[in-house]
Amino acid sequence: MKNVAVLIDGGHVRVLARNAGMNYNPDYIEKIAKACVEPDEDAFRFFYYDCAPYSGTIKLPVSAEPKTFAGSDAWLRELAAKDLFAVRLGVLKFRGFKPKKILPAGQAVTDNDFKADFEQKGVDMRIGLDIATFCASKAVDRLVLLTGDTDCIPAMKYARIAGLQIVLVGFPNRAASNEMLCHADIERRVAWPAQ
Structure with a gap:
């Protein structure tokens, strides 16, 4: 039996799951994590890396009216309370606004023509530290990674040099990238669990 830790980049897996039509919630995240563990493996722990939804007030780009974001992190607390789960949080930063589309010349611009731009900070660093x-x-023989972030490659290399095996997970709608597979020992294709 190989002891494994499953490390899940929440932002990456959330996009893939939603693109596949899945309802992304703590129970489904748990199903995904468990589906990544093979019968000859024993799960040491499931690590979930993400950011809490943004909370704060910003000024809209055209009217300068205040807009308040009051995201709840209740779902992250629910996930952290599940057996064998540890949640590691980065920070979600507001980076301004991006136009939703290019407007025809002369058309009046409104706040509705823009969307807020947020950026995750510190998630890949936390994955690397773990x-x-x-x-x-x-504590484990093998690390099972669910990420597409090439910033993890130096940590993957380090783990292999230290004697740990790296398993890189791909899903039906998104295979692991060749760039990352070069630094993994095993590619594991995992089907989306039933909801």
Whole structure:
């Protein structure tokens, strides 16, 4: 039996699951995590990396009226309370506004022509730190990664040098990238669990 830790980049998996028509919630995240563990593996822990929804007040780009975002992190607390789950949170930063589309010349611009632009910060660093911790502790034999972030490649290389096996998970609507597969030991294709 191989001891494994499953590391889930929430932003990455959320987009893939929603594009596949799945309802993304704590129960479904748990199903995805468990589907990534093979019968000859024993799950040490499931690590979920994401950001809480943005909370704060910003000024709209045209009218300068205030707009308040009051996202709830209740679903992250629910996930963290599940057996064997650990939730690691980065920070969601507001980066301004982006136009939804290019408007014809002369058309009046309104607030509705823009969407808020947010950026996750610190998620890939937390994944890398946990990978490095496993290299030192040897608590697991294998790391199962659900990410498409190439910023994780240096940590993947380090883990392999330290003797850990890296499993990179791909889904039906998105295979793992060749760039990342070069630094993994095993590619694992996982079907979306039934809802």
